[in-house]
Amino acid sequence: MPNRALLVMDVQRDIVDLADDGSGYLARLRRAIDGARAAGMPVIYVVVELRPDDQEVSPRNRPLTAAARAGLFREGDPGTEIHPDVAPHPGDVTVTKRRGSAFSGSDLDLVLRARGIQELVLTGIATSGVVLHTACRANDLDLGLTVLADACLDTDPEVHRVLIEKLFPQWADVVSVEEWLQPAWQDGHQ
Structure with missing residues (x-):
């Protein structure tokens, strides 16, 4: 699977604290990460x-302005660290973004092109935020x-359901972690 990558997006301490619903999300994500690594x-x-001085925060961007006002996502703050239950291993790439999409204000496109990656497997918090924005951009690319x-x-289960059941299937294969880990699925989608 050299032309695919698993993206683990916005699974940071503060975001997990806001969104984790007690459903075992981090354990499922850990299984996906371990499965990706096992498959190479x-x-x-x-x-x-966000920079401490909010240089990149436009008042026209409502979600980002609200996050900045709440003191969220500040560079160097402990809350911006990747949650320790799914922390990177040596050699994993970490990309920093400044907007909703994983591509916005980051070098993700450069990282993907340098590695010849043509397919993405998306995970993260929130479905209606980074996952949606990244899926839109990746589809355009x-x-x-x-x-x-x-x-x-997502903090809104209904929005998550609509995106997973209605919108994303128009652009992507949508499967559970357990389905994705099955060899038959992997073999059919290489």
Whole structure:
């Protein structure tokens, strides 16, 4: 699977604290990460961080302005660290973004091109935030997409359901972590 990568997006301490619903999300995500590594698939972490002076925060961007006002996502703050239950291993790439999409204000596209990656497997928090924004951009870039439905999480379960059941299947294969880990599925999608 050299042309695929697993993206673990915005699974940072503060975000997990806000969104974790007690459903075992981090354990499922850990299984996906371990499965990707076992298959030799690169795992790329994406984090959102804002400079302390808010230079990149436009007042026209409502979600980002609200996050900045709440003091969230500040570079160097402990809350911006990747959650320790799914922390990167040596050699994993971590990309820092400044907006909703993993591509916005980051070098993700460069990392993907340098590694010849043409397909992405998306995970992260929130389904209606980074997962949606990244899926839109990846679709526009003609990248193949898989969304791991239960390795995505949103604070609004109904919005998550609509995106997973209605929108994402138009652009991507949408499967559970357990389905994705099955050899038959992997063999049929290489």
